[in-house]
Amino acid sequence: MxxxxxxxxxxxxxxxxxxxxxxxxxxxxxxxxxxxxxxxxxxxxxxxxxxxxxxxxxxxxxxxxxxxxxxxxxxxxxxxLARSFQITSILPRFSALQNVALAVQARSGSSFRFLSPVDGEAALTGPARDLLARFGLAERAEMPAGALSHGEKRQLELAIALATAxxxxxxxxxxxxxxxxxxxxxxxxxxxxxxxxxxxxxxxxxxxxxxxxxxxxxxxxxxxxxxxxxxxxxxxxxxxxxxxxxxxx
Amino acid sequence: MARRLRREWLPLGLFLALALVPVLAPLGPQSFILSLMTRIVVVALAALSLDLLIGKGGLVSFGHAACLGIGAYAVGILSAEGVTDGGAHLAVAIAAAAFFALATGAVAMRTDGVHFIMITLAFGQMLYFLATALSAYGGDDGITLPGRSTVLGRDVLASDTVLYLAALGALLAAYLLLRRIAASRFGRVLEGARDNPVRMEAIGFRPFRFRLAAYLISAMIAAVAGVLLANQTGFVSPATMAWQRSGELIFIVVLGGLGSLHGAILGAIAFILAEELLSHWSEHWRIVFGPLLILAVLFARGGLAGLLTKGARP
Known part of the structure; x- marks a missing residue:
């Protein structure tokens, strides 16, 4: 092999x-x-x-x-090839869900789409919600990522990395x-x-x-x-x- | 619905108030009011386009007035050559601004922070000096337009009210367009690259391409503002694209509230009205204006828009 x-x-x-x-x-x-x-x-x-x-x-x-x-x-x-960072690297102003959905977006189709609302794309938010649930962050989905606890941020970062498949x-x-x-x-x-x-x-x-x-x-x-x-x-x-x-x- | 109204009352109120201007203007010195308000709306349009770069993209362009100047010179040069059609003015202005944005953006977007500010300033100044050297079109002194742009051969824009409504229509269209862009896939990547470019690269985005596209969109909208500005003043000169104008635009965006889009409109209204009122009051108005602006920035985090919508966050 x-x-x-x-x-x-x-x-x-x-x-x-x-x-x-x-x-x-x-x-x-x-x-x-x-x-x-x-x-x-x-x-x-x-x-x-x-x-x-x-x-x-x-x-x-x-x-x-x-x-x-x-x-x-x-x-x-x-x-x-996905990675996490030793010092937590997330998008603090985005919600936890948006953080993960953005990583799903990176591998699903062009991001040069200007007019349709991204928060309404079930193809992005669906997998993102599943990942958050896996990390026990389902209830935190709508919270700004910057407001999560340190441990939750570490888990969010893993969810982001996994979202890139x-x-x-x-x-x-x-x-x-x-x-x-x-x-x-x-x-x-x-x-x-x-x-x-x-x-x-x-x-x-x-x-x-x-x-x-x-x-x-x-x-x-x-x-x-x-x-x-x-x-x-x-x-x-x-x-x-x-x-x-x-x-x- | 009620919640949505509470969240959106500021932009709704702003556009409603602006729409009422032609109705209320006859009650006062009509042509003065219309000309002042047209200037406000045009500057708001330029500031709005800059907010896409600064507020959404974190890209502090110090050369945005250059795009305004490109629009104004498209009107000036074409009119001087006998082409008075507004459609041609717009098309040339937008195409020229797009070319300028792609050429300079391809270089500028490879830098960041202070270097980005300096390089956009340098490109803006290059265009400024190019305009002063255009002796065929007035050089330093600029050119007076023979008349306003025509629409399908008719001079409908000769009416101050029609020109104002055209400017307001452009502002509303640009505002709605930029709001959609901000909420799109593209907008999400642009904002992500503003907050954490390394994270964005680690999930597979190259910020460069998205930033360049934002720069392009922003420049084209500013060029439309330039076309309107030339029509409002009836005069085109290099002063339109001087670096001080770029600085004012940055200031307006910050004053109004970064990244909110309607904040740029609010900032333009506040900035130009304050400038107008203070300059009537005393010839040394800048002594008061400067500190006022500093106080506004210091104490209104989130700008005027943030101040007005405090507590109304969803």
Whole structure:
């Protein structure tokens, strides 16, 4: 089986600092691949490069068999590469429903339509309402997104990413700052996605990572030092020294 | 229905009041009132088109008067060449503004923030200096029109009332059109790109194309305002597109209330009436006008429209 995403020899430096250092990894279709690593390991920069927000200095990114290294973020999104942001990125003045409906709109027909009211398009609001319901946000649909709680905003952002009907979701710490109940719900939703949508998950919550991941890669100083099944990673001495040991100490 | 009326009373009231002007004008100095009100409606039309850019798109264009000037010069140059037909004036004005918007917008839309303001200002000034160099058409001094635009060979616009109603009709049409656009798929993307362009790219939209289209629509509407303005003043000069005029338009939009569309109309009425009243009162009226404007912006967040509709939000 060919990988859905293949990153080859990716490098990125900011001045003398090598944030991504010849990094390679792959995500299989339907797989949940978690990336863990200490702060400053270059996890967010990796997501930025895969999503097209930051151009790499060297290396290639292949998505669904195509080289997308030179493609814009919007182009990659339309090809099926959706992402969430570490710092919540929503449209605060739009209602929760409008936020999600806009993401549905991106993949359904031309947006150069000037005269018919978009709020009346059931083809957009229908799927958007379904997604909100899945995240337990149905009652919040008409609320301005900016007025939602922090945890609700995190969930809304996931709903937005899913609304683009992605093949691969790039999630940058989706559990950060959520309550226990909210993160349990998000973990449940991510578990429900496995098999249908591939996920590259950057997350600090080790409990969630080891519960969800099919494979785990450990990133240290911009390089993958180990990749494997969660159990293998947990018992890998190099990983323990570099990362997990820190937490235990 | 009652709820809708409560939400829409301001635009309804504004257009009703403007529609009553020709009825009430004979009670006072009629031609003065009509000429003042025509100017207000025309400036409101230009400000309305700018609100699509600033209010809906977050694109602060500091060169919007250039499009007004393009419309005015379409009338001036064609009339000087013997073409007095209003339809031809409008067609040339809109086509020229569209060309200008596409050419300058393709460059300007690649920048943002202060750079966008500066680059639109620069393009506006380029057009201003081009107009001052048009010696065949009066150069710095401008040209006096031989008469108003004709409609199908007849000079119906010679009547001040008809010209006013034509301007009001254009304003109403543009207002209704822009409201529909704002609530459409396109409008939603434009507003999304204003609030969070990175989020928009992450779900697959390229803000550039939508912003450029908004710039194009806005420029064409402003050109129509320019055609009407030339007819109202009977005179066309580079001063129409000076940067101060662009600044006034931005001010009117902010004063009226960004992004509400009818706020731009309210802003134009307030701005020009205040200017008119104060300039009769004293020749140093600007000393009072300036601070008044600053106070209005400081204390009326959401502009005059926001002030008037406070508590009436749905």
């Amino acid at each position: 060919t990988a859905l995403l293949r990153v080859e020899g990716l490098s990125k430096s900011y001045g003398a600092l090598r944030v991504t250092d010849g990094l390679s990894l792959s995500v299989e279709p339907g797989e949940l691949h978690a990336v863990i690593g200490p702060n400053g390991a270059g996890k967010t920069t990796l997501i930025h490069q895969i999503s097209g927000m930051t151009p790499p200095d060297a290396g290639r990114i292949l998505f669904a068999g195509e080289d997308v290294t030179g493609r814009s973020m919007a182009g990659r999104a339309l090809a099926g 992605p093949k691969l979701l790039l999630l940058d710490e989706p559990l950060a700052g959520t309550s226990h109940a909210e993160s349990a719900r998000i973990v449940e939703i991510l578990r429900g996605l496995t098999g249908s949508v591939a996920i590259l998950l950057v997350e600090h919550d080790m409990e969630a990572v080891f519960a969800l991941a099919d494979r785990v890669s450990v990133l240290v100083y911009g390089r993958v030092i180990a990749t494997g099944a969660p159990e293998a990673i947990r018992s890998n001495p190099e990983v323990r020294a570099a990362y997990l040991g820190e937490e235990a100490a």
